[in-house]
Amino acid sequence: MAAGTQRSASRTRSGVVLSLGLGVLALVVSVSVAVSLGAVHVPAGAVWGILGNRLAPGLIDPFWSKGHTAIVWDIRFPRALLAALVGAGLALVGASLQAVTRNPLADPHLLGISAGGAFGAILALLHTGLFLGLLTVPLLAFAGALGATALVLAVTRLAAATSADRLVLAGVATSFIIMAAANLLIFLGDPRATHTVVFWMLGGLGLAQWGHLIYPLAILLPCGAWLMAHARDLNAMTIGDETAATLGLPVARFRLQVFVLGALITGVMVAFSGMIGFVGLMVPHIARRLTGGDYTRLLPASALIGGIFLLWADIAARRIMAPEDMPIGIITGLTGGIFFVVLLRRKP
Template identity: 75%
Template sequence: MSDTAVPSPVQSPVQSAAQSPVREAKSRALGLTALGLTAFGLAALLVSLSIAISVGAVPVPTGTVWGVLVGKISPGIIEADWSRGREAIVWDIRFPRALLAILVGAGLAVVGAALQAVTRNPLADPHLLGISSGGAFGAIFALLHSGLFLGLLTVPILAFCGALLATLVVLGVSRLADAQSADRLVLAGVAVSFIIMAGANGLIFLGEPHASHTVVFWMLGGLGLAQWDHLIYPAVILLACGAWLATRTAQLNAMTVGDETAATLGIPVARFRLAVFVAGALITGVMVAFSGIIGFVGLMVPHVARMLVGGDYRRVLPASALIGAIFLLWADIAARTIMAPEDMPIGIVTGLVGGVFFVWLLGRRRGV
C-alpha cells in the first residue's frame, strides 16, 4: 500500500525517452536565443561605439569615424578627405575614451555578477562592498603622497592594493561581527566603504591644494584621461581575470544555491569565495585607477543579464560584460552631451540611473 501511495522518484525508461527530446528542444531553443542575443548585443556595441566617437562638442560624421579607424589600422586603403584636426579628435581623444568605457563597463559588470554569486546577495557590487572605495584610496595616495615611484604602474598597483585591503577588511569585519549572512556582508561593506572614503578625504585634505583639485576626478568618476598607452593595463587584467572567472562558471552556479550544496560538490567554499574577491579587487582596482569611482554598474547590469539569458553563469558572465560595456558607453555619451561642451563626471550619470534601479530592485524584491 505504501508503494502505491508514494510515487517513485525514479523515472521509467519510457518516461525518460519521452522527455529526452523535450530537453534537447529546450536546450536548442536556449542556445539559439543566446546566440541571437549575442549577435544583437555585438551589433548594438558597434553602433554604440560609432555614436560615442561621433558625438561631442565637435560632431564627426560616422563615415569619417570609420574612415579614420580603417586608415589607422590599414594605411593607404582609404583616401583621407578629413582634416588632421578631426583625425586627432577621433583617434587620439574619443576612440581611446570609448575603449576605456567598454573595458571599465565590462569589468565592473563581471565583478558584480561574480560577487552576487559568491555572496548570494542580489545587491552586492564593487561599490557597495567597499572595493571601489579602496581602489580610490590607493589611487589618491599614489597621486598625492607617494609619488609615481613605479612610473605609470604606480597608480594601478596601489589602487589594486587599496581594493584588496578593503576586501580583506570587509571579510574580517563580517567574521568579527559573526555576520555570515549575505545581507550583513553587504552592510559590513557599506560601513567599511564609509570609513575608507573618510580616509581618502583626509588624504585629499592633507595633500597639496593644486594636486588635490585634480583628484576630484577619482571621486566623481570620468573617462577624460584615457590614453592609448594606458589601455593595455585594464585590457590585460580584464582578459586574465575574466578568463579565470569564465572557467569557474560551474562553481559560481553552485555557490548561488548555497554553501552546503557547493561543499557537497567538492568546492572549497571559503577559499573559492576569497579567490573571487581577490580577482574582483584586481579588476576593480585597475579600473578605478583609470576611471575613478563609477558606482552601480556592477549592481544593475547582472540583473539585466539574468533577465535576458537566465541564471546560468555560462551565459550571465559574457552577457554582463557586453551589457556593461554598452551601458557605460551610453553613460559617457550622456555625460558629454548634457552639459556640452563641458564633461559631466560619468559617476553622476551612473549614480542617478543606479539609484533609481536600486530603489526599483528593492521594491521588486519586496513584492516577490
C-alpha cells in the same frame, strides 16, 4: 526523447549565439555613436574610415580633415574603449560577487572595494608619486581594493554578520571608513593637485590614452576568462555553500579567489576611471532578465551590457552640459540610486 533533447539544446545554443551576436553589434554601434558625438560632430562614416586607415594605411581616400583624425583617434576612441572595458569589468565583478555572497545587492561600490581602490590611487597620485611609472597607480589601487576586501570580511566575522543584508551593511560601513581616510589624504596633499583628484573621484574618462588601455585590458581578459571558466562553480554557489561543497567545490577557497579577482579588476578600473558606482549592481540584474540565472550566459551578457551602459552614460555626461564634461559618476550614481530603490521595493 534523446533526439528531442538534442534539438532543444541546439536551439538553446543557437539562441545564445544570436543573443551574443546582437550584443556585440549593439556594442559596436554604441562605440560608433560615442566616437561620433561631441562638441565637434564627426560623421560615422568618417569615424570608421579613420579607424580603417589607422589599421591599414591607404585603405580609404581621406574625405575628412586632419582635425577630425586627431579628435577621433587620439581622444574619442581611447575614451570609448576605456568606457567599454570599465563597464564590462565592473559588471563582471558585480555578477560574481552576487553569486559568492548570494546577495542581490552585492556590488564593488557598496562593498567598499571601489573605495579601497580610490584610497590606493589617491595615495599614489598625491603622496608616493609614480615610483613605478604608470604601474604605480593601478598597483596601489589593487592593494587598496584588496585591503578593503579583507577589511570587509574581517568586519563581517567580527560582527558575526552572516546574513546577506548584514554583509552589505558591513561593506557600507567599511566604505565610509576608507573614504574618510581617502579624504584625509586629499586634505594633507598638495592643494594644487587636489582639484584634479576630487574631479577624478567623481568618475571620468577624459584622461584616456592609448598607452593606458593595455593595463585594464591585460587584467580584464585573463580575470574575465577565469570567471567564465568557473561559471558552473558560480552557479553552485548561488544554491548554497552546503550544496556547492557536496559537488566537490572548495567553497571558502573559491569565494576568496573571486574576492581577490574582484579586487584586482575593480582596483585597476578605478585607477583609470575614478569611482564609478552601481554598474556592478544594476547590470547583472538586467542581464538576468534577458538570459536567466545561468552564469555561463549571465557573465558574457553582463560584460556586454556593462560596456554598452557605460558608453551611453559617458555620452550623456558629455552632452548634458556640452561643451563641458559632467563627471560620469554623477550619471551612474543617479541611475544606480533609482535602480537600487526599485530593487529594494521588489518582493523577495
